[in-house]
Amino acid sequence: MASLDPVLDKDGVRLTVDGATATVTLTNPAKRNAQSPALWRALTQAGRSLPGSVRVVVLRAEGQSFSAGLDRQAFTPEGFDGEPSFIDLARGSDADLDATIAEYQEAFTWWRRSDIVSIAAVQGHAIGAGFQLALACDLRxxxxxxxxxxxxxxxxxxxxLTGTHPLVGLVGYARALEICATGRFVLAEEAERTGLANLAVPGEQLDAAVGDLAAALLAAPRDAVIETKALLRGAQERSYEEQRSAERASQARRLRDLAGVGE
Structure with a gap:
C-alpha cells in the first residue's frame, strides 16, 4: 500500500486517502487487531472523515490476523480504562444498554453507504467482531x-455488530445458523465457494488483488455504480414487480443525466 499522510490515526485505526480510494487499516498487530469500544469509535470517525471524492474504501489489517475479535478485557470486571465494563452495561437500564450497543454498531454500518464501494482484505483470523467487520463491507x-x-x-x-443480515444474505439461513451456532472455522475455499468471499488468493497477492478490484470499480462512471448498488441492495426487500419499477426509474435518471436533460 502507498505511504500517505493519514487523515486519522488513533486507537488502532489509520485512515489514508489517495484520490478516489481510501484505506482504513487496523494497526494493532501485537494484539491481533483485537477490538474495543475505542477502536469502534475510531472506525466511526473514519467513516465521517471520508472526503466526498472517495469512491472505494479498502479495509485492511497489519500483521498476520485481520482481527481476532473483541478484546477479552471487555469481559473482565474492570473492563477498559475509561469505559463501562460489560458487567456494568448489563446492570444498566434497557434504554442505556440499547443506546450503547447502537453506538458500537455505528462502526459497522457506514461501509455500505450508497456513494462508496467497500472492500475488506482479510488474512488470518477474522473472528467474532472481526468476522462481522469483514461482513460489513460490500466485497471481501x-x-x-x-x-x-x-x-x-x-x-x-x-x-x-450488524453481521447477521449480510451473513444470511450471502450464505442462506441454514448455513448461517450452523456457522454461528457451532462457532466453527470457515476457511478460504469454503468462503469463496459459498459467496462469503468474492476472491481467494495466496497471501502475498492479497494487496495486489484488492488493488486490481478497486481499479476495476473506479473504471465505471460513479453515478452508474451508485444507482446499480442501490438497485442490488434493495432487491431482496422488493417484489419482482417493484424491482422492475425501480430499474425503470433508475435507468430514466441515468438516461436523462447522460443526455443532459433535467427531470
Whole structure:
C-alpha cells in the first residue's frame, strides 16, 4: 500500500486517502487487531472523515490476523480504562444498554453507504467482531490462510455488530445458523465457494488483488455504480414487480443525466 499522510490515526485505526480510494487499516498487530469500544469509535470517525471524492474504501489489517475479535478485557470486571465494563452495561437500564450497543454498531454500518464501494482484505483470523467487520463491507477478498469464525454464541452471546443480515444474505439461513451456532472455522475455499468471499488468493497477492478490484470499480462512471448498488441492495426487500419499477426509474435518471436533460 502507498505511504500517505493519514487523515486519522488513533486507537488502532489509520485512515489514508489517495484520490478516489481510501484505506482504513487496523494497526494493532501485537494484539491481533483485537477490538474495543475505542477502536469502534475510531472506525466511526473514519467513516465521517471520508472526503466526498472517495469512491472505494479498502479495509485492511497489519500483521498476520485481520482481527481476532473483541478484546477479552471487555469481559473482565474492570473492563477498559475509561469505559463501562460489560458487567456494568448489563446492570444498566434497557434504554442505556440499547443506546450503547447502537453506538458500537455505528462502526459497522457506514461501509455500505450508497456513494462508496467497500472492500475488506482479510488474512488470518477474522473472528467474532472481526468476522462481522469483514461482513460489513460490500466485497471481501481473502488470503488463502483466512479463518472466519462467529464465536459469540459459544460465549453465551449473539452476533450484534450488524453481521447477521449480510451473513444470511450471502450464505442462506441454514448455513448461517450452523456457522454461528457451532462457532466453527470457515476457511478460504469454503468462503469463496459459498459467496462469503468474492476472491481467494495466496497471501502475498492479497494487496495486489484488492488493488486490481478497486481499479476495476473506479473504471465505471460513479453515478452508474451508485444507482446499480442501490438497485442490488434493495432487491431482496422488493417484489419482482417493484424491482422492475425501480430499474425503470433508475435507468430514466441515468438516461436523462447522460443526455443532459433535467427531470
Amino acid at each position: 477478498v481473502v488470503a488463502d490462510d483466512v479463518q472466519f469464525a462467529m464465536r459469540e454464541t459459544s460465549l453465551g452471546l449473539v452476533p450484534d
